[in-house]
Amino acid sequence: MNSGFSSKRAKGRLGEQIAESYLLNKGYSLLARSYFTPYGELDIVMKDNETIVFVEVKYGWKGRFGAPQEWISKKKKRCMIRAIKSYLYENSLSDKPIRIDCVAIEQLENHRVKLVHIPNAFEATEELWAPEEH
Secondary structure, eight states: OOHHHHHHHHHHHHHHHHHHHHHHHTTOEEEEEEEEETTEEEEEEEEETTEEEEEEEEEEOOBTTBSGGGGOOHHHHHHHHHHHHHHHHHTTOTTSOEEEEEEEEEEOGGGOEEEEEETTOOOOOHHHHSOOOO
16 A cells, blocks of 8 residues: 555545534534545535535645645536535435535644635636536
């Protein structure tokens, strides 16, 4: 097994646990974690009142690629939207309001973290629904 992959996976799971705990403390309820679809994984699916909230979690050190919340590429957004559509269909929730949030967790010195919750981090625009250009 590739130790780089397992280390990255463990870091991702830790970030998701921190984000989930934070959102539960804000009154959200958990619907799913690490939900796999043919289009990719949804990190966390929560419910905020009647709104289904799809949460992308980014965890790491701020560096040359910017802060963790800046790491969501257009390609990742397109995959997320397709995965969200799949989740809604599979769970008969297509009629519910949705929101896409980002929880960015930046690792600081001395094992501290800085958490930033960005509601409506991005919207499912027509541009993101467009097919990939190759």
